[in-house]
Amino acid sequence: xxxxxxxPPFLNGRFSRTSRSxxxxxxxxxxxxxxxxxxTGALEAAGHEVLFLxxxxxxxxxxxLVEKVRGFRPGLVVVDTSTPSIYxxxxxxxxxxxxxxxSIVLLTGTHASALPELCLxxxxxxxxxxxxxxxxxxxEAASAIEGGVSLESVAGLVLLRDRLAVKTPERxxxxxxxxxxxxxxxxxxxxxxxxxxxxAARYPxxxxxxxxxxxxxxxxxxxxxxxxxxxxxxxxARHVAEEFALFAxxxxxVQEIVVEDDTFSADSRRxxxxxxxxxxxxxxxxxxxxxxxxxxxxxxxxMKAAGCRLIIVGYESGSQEILDGVTKGTTVEQNLEFASRAxxxxxxVHGCFMAGNPGETEETLAATLKAAVRLRPDTxxxxxxxxxxxxxxxxxFEKEGLITTGDFRRWVTPEGLHNCVVNLPGLPASRxxxxxxxxxxxxxxxxxxxxxxxxxxxxxxxTEGRRTLRAxxxxxxxxxxxxxxxxxxxx
Numbered sequence: 001x002x003x004x005x006x007x008p009p010f011l012n013g014r015f016s017r018t019s020r021s022x023x024x025x026x027x028x029x030x031x032x033x034x035x036x037x038x039x040t041g042a043l044e045a046a047g048h049e050v051l052f053l054x055x056x057x058x059x060x061x062x063x064x065l066v067e068k069v070r071g072f073r074p075g076l077v078v079v080d081t082s083t084p085s086i087y088x089x090x091x092x093x094x095x096x097x098x099x100x101x102x103s104i105v106l107l108t109g110t111h112a113s114a115l116p117e118l119c120l121x122x123x124x125x126x127x128x129x130x131x132x133x134x135x136x137x138x139x140e141a142a143s144a145i146e147g148g149v150s151l152e153s154v155a156g157l158v159l160l161r162d163r164l165a166v167k168t169p170e171r172x173x174x175x176x177x178x179x180x181x182x183x184x185x186x187x188x189x190x191x192x193x194x195x196x197x198x199x200a201a202r203y204p205x206x207x208x209x210x211x212x213x214x215x216x217x218x219x220x221x222x223x224x225x226x227x228x229x230x231x232x233x234x235x236x237a238r239h240v241a242e243e244f245a246l247f248a249x250x251x252x253x254v255q256e257i258v259v260e261d262d263t264f265s266a267d268s269r270r271x272x273x274x275x276x277x278x279x280x281x282x283x284x285x286x287x288x289x290x291x292x293x294x295x296x297x298x299x300x301x302x303m304k305a306a307g308c309r310l311i312i313v314g315y316e317s318g319s320q321e322i323l324d325g326v327t328k329g330t331t332v333e334q335n336l337e338f339a340s341r342a343x344x345x346x347x348x349v350h351g352c353f354m355a356g357n358p359g360e361t362e363e364t365l366a367a368t369l370k371a372a373v374r375l376r377p378d379t380x381x382x383x384x385x386x387x388x389x390x391x392x393x394x395x396x397f398e399k400e401g402l403i404t405t406g407d408f409r410r411w412v413t414p415e416g417l418h419n420c421v422v423n424l425p426g427l428p429a430s431r432x433x434x435x436x437x438x439x440x441x442x443x444x445x446x447x448x449x450x451x452x453x454x455x456x457x458x459x460x461x462x463t464e465g466r467r468t469l470r471a472x473x474x475x476x477x478x479x480x481x482x483x484x485x486x487x488x489x490x491x
Contacts, residue, residue, distance in 0.1 A: 001048050001049070001075045002048070002073060002076075003048050003050050003078065003142050004074040004077045004096075005050055005051070005138075006069070006077065006078060006079050007033045007053065007055055007080050009055040009061055010089075011088075013056070013416050015416055016030050016031045017056065017085060018034065020223065021386050021418060023412050024415065025199075027471055028197050028199060028471070029199050031260070032206065034183055034208065034209055035109075035134075037183050037186040037190070038180055038181070039134055040186050041135075041180065041181030042136055042180070043142055044186075046140075048143075051074065052186075053069070054195070057192075066096065066099045070100055073100065075146065076141060076145055077093070077103050078105075078130070078138060080107075080108050080109045081108065081109035083111045083411050086111045086112075089109075089111075094123050094125050097126060098125070104128075105127050106128050106130045106157070107129045108134050110227060110388060111388075111408070113132050113390065120158070121165075127151070127160060128157050128158055128160055129157065131156055131157070133156075133174060133228065135174065136171065137156035137171055140155075152166070154168055156169075156171030173229055177211070177233055178239045183207075183208050184246035187206065193205070200288060201255075201258050201288050202286065202309075204254055205254060205257065205288075206254050207257075207260045208243060208260065210234065210261055210264065210274070211261045212227075212228050212231075212232070213228035213229075213230060213233060214230075214232055214262040215232040215263075217329070218314075218326055218329075219326045220393040221262060222388045224262055226388070226390035237270070240277065240278075241274070241277035244278060244283050244287075245281055248283075255285075255286070256287060256309065257287040257288070258287070259288065259289035261290055264289040265292050265294065266292065268299040271299040272302050274306075276302065278306035279302075283306060287306075287308050287309065288309060289303075289308065290313075292330070293335050295311070300342060303345070304346050310348040310378065311348070312349075312350045313338065313352065315351050315371065316328055316352065316354050316357070317367070317368050318332060318370055318372070319363075321359055321364065322357050322359055322368075325357060336375065339375045348378040349375075349377040349378055352381050353380060356385030356422050360424055361427070365435050369442060372443055373443065379471075382439040383418065387422060397422055402422050403421055419433070420432050453468060
């Protein structure tokens with residue numbers, strides 16, 4: 001059977017729907033659609049023919065998308081969603097439903113998984129939602145449609161029946177991640193590396209996932225709570241090394257691999273095992289990974305030997321009270337020790353900081369900026385809080401009446417940039433946004449930082465110099481602008 005898997009257009013821009021905080025990013029970053037790619041791979045492994053369209057990456061607009069899908073004549077259409085784009089996503093999905101009579105149209109993604117009844121209520125011509133991890137759900141749904149079997153027999157769906165949402169049995173998250181098709185194979189068949197950009201990595205880069213979920217319980221993190229139900233699972237080290245080799249074979253132009261796990265370093269021993277496998281296999285591609293401040297020096301040194309260039313860490317705040325309030329499970333002192341270990345290991349660090357978590361004050365914001373300077377990351381991003389449906393943080397803010405609107409379009413600006421809709425006591429959303437702008441300027445425009453970057457670019461002009469100049473070319477107008485708008489950094 002034919003299935004169309006669609007990352008739909010939004011604002012006719014490079015909308016990074018797969019990002020943890022979906023938006024059109026100031027840095028130009030556009031994530032690979034790896035969740036949709038896994039779903040595509042599962043469909044193909046089940047014997048179905050797939051048209052995989054990533055509209056933000058290719059610049060495909062609504063009309064071109066409809067024409068392409070209509071010509072393919074799929075029996076199943078899959079449309080990804082996110083919170084800020086949800087109304088547009090529902091509109092596009094409804095148009096596709098009309099354009100391909102008799103097709104089944106299913107929604108996927110964080111927003112539809114968190115609020116399936118609301119989404120289907122707003123788009124009553126659609127058929128349902130493939131909630132949470134949807135790889136096998138899509139494969140089984142396509143086979144059921146092809147065989148004339150009711151979708152109610154497929155676990156993991158929320159179906160619309162007589163304008164009522166009906167849930168099929170819940171699908172447990174997949175246990176054996178090695179059984180999933182390699183993303184490298186799916187990318188090779190459908191996607192082009194040059195269409196994607198990650199500001200912290202060398203261009204062009206590819207993204208992969210070596211685990212799902214997270215053993216930690218940060219209240220703001222959307223993927224572990226909404227997509228993975230808090231269950232942490234990993235791929236084997238050998239499986240990861242095999243995919244690195246495939247990326248090198250399939251995409252000679254690729255300069256770096258970005259490991260987009262929520263927490264690649266949940267277990268330092270696993271990090272060491274993967275690093276040893278990469279060394280054993282002769283990996284030559286530089287790579288970047290999301291880590292936590294618990295990563296050991298031994299693991300860092302092995303990562304460096306295995307080709308790791310940069311690690312991305314969620315420092316979040318310079319206030320222990322704020323870290324405790326979001327159940328981060330780390331300390332300010334641990335962050336400082338982590339930064340010191342990274343320098344000893346020779347790894348660059350991209351530091352992530354947030355403004356607007358519960359209990360935030362002007363004093364804790366000042367502590368965060370002070371910490372950012374003291375930690376000395378290679379690059380940093382400062383985001384105002386963005387709480388998403390399905391997370392504990394969103395539920396907390398909603399209960400306390402701190403979310404200013406129920407219009408999800410407001411999660412981004414009219415231009416698609418990150419926005420903030422949380423008013424804290426004494427810190428309205430506008431102040432959280434303006435603080436991030438100020439923090440970004442004060443971090444990046446310090447004479448000592450500019451001197452550090454100049455030396456780095458001169459010392460490594462073809463690698464760090466080229467990466468820095470490319471990122472700066474898209475980011476500079478936001479860095480020097482005095483107009484408040486959220487976001488910044490690698491995303």
